[in-house]
Amino acid sequence: MHDHIKALFVKHKIKHTHARLAIVEVLKEAKAPLNYEQIKAKMNLAMDKATFYRNIAMFEASGMIHKFESDDRKWYFELSSTTHAHFICDACHQIKCIEINMDTIEGDVKSIVLKGTCKECKA
Amino acid sequence: MHDHIKALFVKHKIKHTHARLAIVEVLKEAKAPLNYEQIKAKMNLAMDKATFYRNIAMFEASGMIHKFESDDRKWYFELSSTTHAHFICDACHQIKCIEINMDTIEGDVKSIVLKGTCKECKA
């Protein structure tokens, strides 16, 4: 069950603690980027927010996760392995995963965030 | 000189005050999205930050400008008329304007932000 997660820790040279496992378990199951509140609600273990953010910072420094800010002044996190473009709808506030053609983009892209009104809300 | 700016105010049904003119003048000349600090430094008129943000909120509600958050927990603003995709480099922290093929994207896109390492920093 945790094999994939343990492999992630090994790959990024991060020691696995209960707190770190709990965070990554949630991120692994997530269908879209999540913020602190959302992750906290889904974790099977309570931890201080300082612990959470310190571990998140470590994950990010190692390249294991990516983060971005939505328009609500909150950080959203996701595993790097599932990185793709996101569409944040200013009407329904949902974060949706989308496909984008990035063939023409120069540089090393780590995250893409589009904002606007989604198909459903626009209709 | 201010004809274009005045037209913008008329178009979006916003009364023009000294404060509003000063903000939009800076945005009109900007080559990339700017945050409060940057706009404040370029304005020819001092104003309270509450005034600034209230006017910005009004501009945004009218569709005159767009805003997004970078990774520095600050809002960046630009005129809607000059909206295009931006690349925020995690190494040099510059915001660069880029072209993107959005033909396949459904919905009404208002802003696109890519993050990663730019061509120059990657090299």
Added chain:
DNA sequence: CAAAACAATGCAACTTAGTCGCAAAGGAAA
């Protein structure tokens, strides 16, 4: 095993971009 050395955690205090309430100032209408 014991003890030193280091890493992870919890708690509370702190930081700071942005927001809000309210009173004063400005400006249009009558």
Added chain:
DNA sequence: TTTCCTTTGCGACTAAGTTGCATTGTTTTG
């Protein structure tokens, strides 16, 4: 001028995220 509405400045406030520090947990070493 008086009334009414809008805009502004000031200061207090908010809240996500950060930091310092003491405590606990976990390796390393003698």
